Amino acid sequence: MRKLLTIALPLLLALGPLAATDAAARSGFKLLPKTSLWAQIPQNGSKADFKAICDEMIARQNASAIGMMDASSLYMHGRIMGTSCVKVDYYKALTLAKASGDAFTLKAALTYIGGKARDGVGKAHRAMEKFEREQ
Numbered sequence: 001m002r003k004l005l006t007i008a009l010p011l012l013l014a015l016g017p018l019a020a021t022d023a024a025a026r027s028g029f030k031l032l033p034k035t036s037l038w039a040q041i042p043q044n045g046s047k048a049d050f051k052a053i054c055d056e057m058i059a060r061q062n063a064s065a066i067g068m069m070d071a072s073s074l075y076m077h078g079r080i081m082g083t084s085c086v087k088v089d090y091y092k093a094l095t096l097a098k099a100s101g102d103a104f105t106l107k108a109a110l111t112y113i114g115g116k117a118r119d120g121v122g123k124a125h126r127a128m129e130k131f132e133r134e135q
Helices: 002-027 047-059 065-077 090-100 103-118 122-133
Strands: none
Touching: 047 065, 065 090, 065 103, 090 103, 090 122, 103 122
């Protein structure tokens, strides 16, 4: 039993965060940083409000890691609160997620876009192939 614990415990401690990250990415749960524009979206906003936030996300996409995280999510979905505001670009979403340096954002993007690719979405499949070639 003691030998099992000496092997299993370090392995569990090493792999536990990966499993938690994977589960969180699959569930879509994450607390947003206060400076994220996603956290500032009004629940009862108008289409003009959502469009303005979308434009701001695009403008900030290369300004900071949080800007890259915001824009990555925006490019994955193409809309805010049901208001379309940017063309979906899965490859750009992946590259911004990686450039942000946030492992959770990259894992979430790979999980979401990979799922789309497995579901037969050609644009997602091409984006995944291109992203993997460049790694």
